[in-house]
Amino acid sequence: xxxxxxxxxxxxxxxxxxxxxxxxxxxxxxxxxxxxxxxxxxxxxxxxxxxxxxxxxxxxxxxxxxxxxxxxxxxxxxxxxxxxxxxxxxxxxxxxxxxxxxxxxxxxxxxxxxxxxxxxxxxxxxxxxxxxxxxxxxxxxxxxxxxxxxxxxxxxxxxxxxxxxxxxxxxxxxxxxxxxxxxxxxxxxxxxxxxxxxxxxxxxxxxxxxxxxxxxxxxxxxxxxxxxxxxxxxxxxxxxxxxxxxxxxxxxxxxxxxxxxxxxxxxxxxxxxxxxxxxxxxxxxxxxx
Amino acid sequence: xxxxxxxxxxxxxxxxxxxxxxxxxxxxxxxxxxxxxxxxxxxxxxxxxxxxxxxxxxxxxxxxxxxxxxxxxxxxxxxxxxxxxxxxxxxxxxxxxxxxxxxxxxxxxxxxxxxxxxxxxxxxxxxxxxxxxxxxxxxxxxxxxxxxxxxxxxxxxxxxxxxxxxxxxxxxxxxxxxxxxxxxxxxxxxxxxxxxxxxxxxxxxxxxxxxxxxxxxxxxxxxxxxxxxxxxxxxxxxxxxxxxxxxxxxxxxxxxxxxxxxxxxxxxxxxxxxxxxxxxxxxxxxxxxxxxxxxxxxxxxxxxxxxxxxxxxxxxxxxxxxxxxxxxxxxxxxxxxxxxxxxxxxxxxxxxxxxxxxxxxxxxxxxxxxxxxxxxxxxxxxxxxxxxxxxxxxxxxxxxxxxxxxxxxxxxxxx
Numbered sequence: 020x021x022x023x024x025x026x027x028x029x030x031x032x033x034x035x036x037x038x039x040x041x042x043x044x045x046x047x048x049x050x051x052x053x054x055x056x057x058x059x060x061x062x063x064x065x066x067x068x069x070x071x072x073x074x075x076x077x078x079x080x081x082x083x084x085x086x087x088x089x090x091x092x093x094x095x096x097x098x099x100x101x102x103x104x105x106x107x108x109x110x111x112x113x114x115x116x117x118x119x120x121x122x123x124x125x126x127x128x129x130x131x132x133x134x135x136x137x138x139x140x141x142x143x144x145x146x147x148x149x150x151x152x153x154x155x156x157x158x159x160x161x162x163x164x165x166x167x168x169x170x171x172x173x174x175x176x177x178x179x180x181x182x183x184x185x186x187x188x189x190x191x192x193x194x195x196x197x198x199x200x201x202x203x204x205x206x207x208x209x210x211x212x213x214x215x216x217x218x219x220x221x222x223x224x225x226x227x228x229x230x231x232x233x234x235x236x237x238x239x240x241x242x243x244x245x246x247x248x249x250x251x252x253x254x255x256x257x258x259x260x261x262x263x264x265x266x267x268x269x270x271x272x273x274x275x276x277x278x279x280x281x282x283x284x285x286x287x288x289x290x291x292x293x294x295x296x297x298x299x300x301x302x303x304x305x306x307x308x
Numbered sequence: 309x310x311x312x313x314x315x316x317x318x319x320x321x322x323x324x325x326x327x328x329x330x331x332x333x334x335x336x337x338x339x340x341x342x343x344x345x346x347x348x349x350x351x352x353x354x355x356x357x358x359x360x361x362x363x364x365x366x367x368x369x370x371x372x373x374x375x376x377x378x379x380x381x382x383x384x385x386x387x388x389x390x391x392x393x394x395x396x397x398x399x400x401x402x403x404x405x406x407x408x409x410x411x412x413x414x415x416x417x418x419x420x421x422x423x424x425x426x427x428x429x430x431x432x433x434x435x436x437x438x439x440x441x442x443x444x445x446x447x448x449x450x451x452x453x454x455x456x457x458x459x460x461x462x463x464x465x466x467x468x469x470x471x472x473x474x475x476x477x478x479x480x481x482x483x484x485x486x487x488x489x490x491x492x493x494x495x496x497x498x499x500x501x502x503x504x505x506x507x508x509x510x511x512x513x514x515x516x517x518x519x520x521x522x523x524x525x526x527x528x529x530x531x532x533x534x535x536x537x538x539x540x541x542x543x544x545x546x547x548x549x550x551x552x553x554x555x556x557x558x559x560x561x562x563x564x565x566x567x568x569x570x571x572x573x574x575x576x577x578x579x580x581x582x583x584x585x586x587x588x589x590x591x592x593x594x595x596x597x598x599x600x601x602x603x604x605x606x607x608x609x610x611x612x613x614x615x616x617x618x619x620x621x622x623x624x625x626x627x628x629x630x631x632x633x634x635x636x637x638x639x640x641x642x643x644x645x646x647x648x649x650x651x652x653x654x655x656x657x658x659x660x661x662x663x664x665x666x667x668x669x670x671x672x673x674x675x676x677x678x679x680x681x682x683x684x685x686x687x688x689x690x691x692x693x694x695x696x697x698x699x700x701x702x703x704x705x706x707x708x709x710x711x712x713x714x715x716x717x718x719x720x721x722x723x
Contacts, residue, residue, distance in 0.1 A: 022534055029526040036524070134362050136547055136580030141558065148560035157558040160526070229558060230523045231550035231580060235360060239521060274527035279518045280490050282527075 025154045026275050027268070032160040034267025035167040036226055038260060040240045041247035042170060043218035045259040048248055050178075050191050050211055053103060054114050057121035058244055059237025061216045065091050065223025066232045067128055070137045080142050080228065087224045088217040095216020099209050121237065129234040141228035159228060166225055170218065171260055177214070178256065187211055191254065250290050251300055258302030265301075349385060349639065349647065351376075352411030353392045354422030354432070359399025360521075360546070364576055364624065365424045368446060369394070370615050371625040372421050375632035378610065385639045390632075393417060401431035408432035412441045418649055419444060419635060424624065426450065426493055433458070442649040444635065446627035448571070448593070450496030451706040454715035457649075459656060460676040461627035461634070461668075463594050465500040466708035467679050468571050472592035473504040475683060475696060476569050481538030482510040487528065487552075490517035494543035497571055500709040501541060513537045518544065523551040529559045532566065542570040549573055550581040553589070563588025574622035578690050586686035593623035594679035595665040596692045604664035620690075621664075627677075630663035634670065637661060667701065674715035676704030 044058045068090050072083035098120060106113045145159045178184040186207050189197040198204050222240075230236070247266060251258030266286060273282035294300070353372050355365040376390045384390060393415050397404040404423070411417045412435055419442040423429045426449055436443045436457040443458045451464035476484075484505060488494025498515055505512060513535045518528065532540060544552050549572065556568065568589040575597050578586040597608060597620055607629060611621050621629075638655035639647060657672035666680035678701040684692035707713040707720075714721050 022530070025530050025533070026527070029530055032526055033524055129358075134358075134366060136363055136550055136577075138550065138554070138580060138582045138585075140582065141554075146558065148558075155560055157555075157560065159558050229551065229555055231547035231554075233363065233547055236547070239523065270524075271527050275530060278516045279522055279524070279527065283519055 021154060022275075024152045026271055028151060028154065028156055029275075030268030030271035031164055031264065032156075032267070033271050034264035035160075035164040036222075036229075037243055037247050037267055038167045038171065038263035039163065039222040039225055040219070041244040041251075041259055041263055042167075042174060043215040043222065044241075044244040045248050045251070045256060046174065046218065047212055047215035048245075049254045049256070049259075050187055051208055052110070053212070054110060054117070055215075056114060056118040056241060057098075057124065058117075058219055059239070059241030060121040060124040061091055061095065061219035061237075062223035062226075062240045063128065063232075063234065063237040064094065064124065065220030066139065066227040066236065067132055067137070067223075068220060069139045069224035069227050070232055071132075073139055080139060080224065084221060084224060088221050091220025091223075092213040092217030094220075096209055096213035098216075099212035103212065104205060104208065121241075125234045125237070132234075134234065137232040139224070139227035139232060163225060163229075167263075170221065171256070174214075174218070175256060183207060183210060246287070246290055249294060249300060252302035253300060255300070255302040258300060262301055347388045348391045349388050350391050350393055350415055350417045351635070352408070352415065352417040352420030352422065353394045354397055354404065354407055354411065354420050355424065356399040356428075357396040361399045361424050363580075365399075367576060367619070367622070367625045368424060368628040370619075371611065371621070371628040372632060374611060374614050375629045377614070379632065379636050385636050386644070388644070390636075397422075397428065399428075401425075401427045404428040405431045405435060408435045408443075412436065412439045418442070418639075418647055419652060421446070421628065421631065421635075423447065427491075429458070440650055442653055444631045446631055447624050450493045451500075451704075451708065452496060452710065453706060454674060454720045456653065456675070456717075456719070458675065459631065459634070459653070459670065460704070460706075461631040461670075462624065462677075463679055463681070464676060464704050464706050464708070465497055466705045467594065467681050467702045468592045469497070469500055469504055470702065471681055471696065471698065472569065472571075472590075472683055473501060473510065474508045476539045476541075476590070477505075477508050477510045480567065483513050483535075483537045483539070484510055485513050485532060485535060485537035485540045486515040486543075487540060488517050488543035489520050489522070489545045489548060491520060493545070496709065497543045498541070503709055518548060520548070521546060522548050525552050525555045528552075529555060529561070532556075532561065533559075537566060540566060540568040542568045543572055544570075545572050547580075549577045550585075553581045553585040557585045573686070574624065575620040575691065576622045578686055578692075579620055583686070583688040583690040586690070587688040589686050590683060591686065591692065592681060592683050594681055595621075595623040595626040596682060596684050596694055597621050598684075598691050599665060599682070599694060601664060601666065603662050607664040626664050630661065630668065633661055633663075634659050634668075669701070671704055673717050674704060674706055676706055676715075678703045 047053050047055050065087055068087040069080055069083055072078040102116055106116060141159055145162050148155045148157050186202045189202055190204050190207055194204055247263045248259055251262030270282040270286050273285050355369040356362045357366055376392050380389050393411055395407040397407045411420050421444045423445050424447050429445055445458055446461050448462040486498045570591045573591045608621055612619055634656055637659050638652045641655045642651055656670050660669045669678040680701055681698045682694050683696040684694045686692055706715050712722055714723055
């Protein structure tokens with residue numbers, strides 16, 4: 020029983036990291052239809068930003084979260100304006116362009132910050148562990164879970180309850196018609212992409228105390244993020260949450276019973292089988308077409 | 309010039325006479341001097357400067373170049389300069405093989421220093437064997453290889469484990485959890501570890517492999533908790549080492565009760581994870597940066613002066629450094645026209661020198677190196693404290709886990 024609870028909690032923790040990483044992609048891919056292969060590099064940028072704030076200015080991780088979000092969001096905005104806004108409705112070119120941006124970012128970081136592995140200090144107050152249902156859990160992992168859910172809540176509110184969110188939803192439904200009603204699609208797209216990039220940066224910063232920081236770290240995350248978003252259903256934010264935790268629990272349990280190599284394989288097989296029979300993912304939003 | 313039948317016949321005649329007399333160099337001027345001509349000895353330096361293993365291979369490249377520069381600054385070898393030809397194989401075995409061919413066939417290097425991963429060594433091996441050239445491999449590895457064309461200056465399993473495993477059993481207890489990255493090196497090391505455990509009354513509570521580059525160890529750590537081993541025997545490599553240590557610490561496990569004992573965690577990895585995550589865990593290797601010897605102090609000072617004060621030396625960069633000196637020793641014994649890879653190999657058999665770790669020797673029978681195993685504990689300042697220092701050097705046994713198989717000068721033999 021103890022082990023069972025422990026595994027459930029571990030699954031939640033793995034799921035929360037997946038959710039963190041996938042949230043930004045879900046916004047960008049789901050609402051703008053942009054397949055952003057540079058997503059992993061945005062995550063990497065966030066981690067490096069956390070490292071830099073700590074190294075240069077002695078800022079703790081929690082204090083630097085807001086500036087990290089801003090830095091990566093501005094970066095995303097520039098990329099959207101400078102490159103992607105010229106590639107509207109050209110998905111194939113967008114894939115290539117974001118891939119290229121990813122490669123450029125990786126090399127740029129390698130040249131400026133160096134190729135060595137870096138690490139980000141865990142906040143002292145969160146480095147202990149807590150007792151939950153009789154099993155000890157790392158406080159930092161609990162914090163990640165809370166942070167992931169909070170960011171999801173915030174994002175949901177932004178989309179459902181703000182004017183910009185409403186415009187975004189209108190554009191998703193029908194871009195031409197929304198524009199005809201005076202919605203500035205270009206501006207909304209820029210903001211959305213920036214927000215998604217900022218979320219990815221936050222994810223990178225938040226996971227960096229548990230993992231290593233290197234120029235290539237994004238590659239793994241982008242795969243995870245796409246897995247989550249595709250399984251959850253491309254346009255469904257709620258779907259992203261469910262699929263992140265389903266995948267987290269699934270890999271946690273399989274890894275415990277077998278090992279991580281088997282877990283990785285079986286989870287991928289499960290996703291492939293599922294989208295074979297349900298290409299739209301677990302959750303779908305109905306669209307006017 | 310078009311190749312006419314006459315030209316072809318003529319060159320065939322010349323070639324036939326030349327080789328027939330046994331003195332081709334009388335006929336083809338400088339044919340055998342090409343390998344060490346104009347007062348220069350060309351060697352290849354083949355470490356990845358880009359790609360996934362660049363992080364560590366860059367330091368090997370630096371140690372190699374440092375040794376070459378030092379030798380050249382003190383007059384080179386018999387008045388000849390060593391000229392390094394540096395290539396970047398980009399952490400990709402196929403590129404390794406392509407660049408090795410270029411160094412050996414195109415640049416006519418007499419030796420190549422290179423490689424970190426076993427995959428890249430295996431990729432270049434056929435080239436060195438076919439061309440009868442010489443490859444100097446500085447990394448600790450899984451053993452089970454016996455080539456006349458590779459000089460192995462890193463540790464093989466018996467040199468890292470023979471002392472380490474019984475020491476761990478005695479100090480912490482018999483229950484071992486074997487965790488490694490999923491490829492050949494950890495599997496062979498664990499295979500040997502199991503044999504030692506059997507011999508010394510230890511037991512394996514679990515043996516597990518995670519994918520290369522894996523960074524989520526939550527489930528693994530749960531298994532540590534549920535199986536309660538005395539020792540976590542780790543052969544996890546690369547950035548996974550960092551994630552494992554940091555998550556171990558975040559989970560509130562205590563290195564004093566359930567330490568990780570590693571064959572792969574060096575100063576380099578410790579710098580990447582931060583001293584506080586590494587503190588209390590153990591590593592067995594022939595070299596640590598804090599080792600006290602005049603040779604090591606000189607090496608560390610020279611390394612920092614050349615490459616930066618924040619740089620660390622570690623148990624792969626040290627062999628990268630001293631193997632160039634062994635190369636010098638071998639070439640010194642040869643007349644200029646005899647400087648060929650097979651002659652260098654023969655001259656290096658049995659060669660000894662005082663390396664930073666202690667006096668090392670190339671075993672003539674298997675071209676591996678006698679080394680000085682040490683057991684050390686990581687401290688929060690990012691350095692190690694050496695707890696056990698071998699009383700004498702330990703000769704290499706590349707087939708230690710395979711009774712009946714011995715690497716000899718004639719190749720692998722069964723007894």
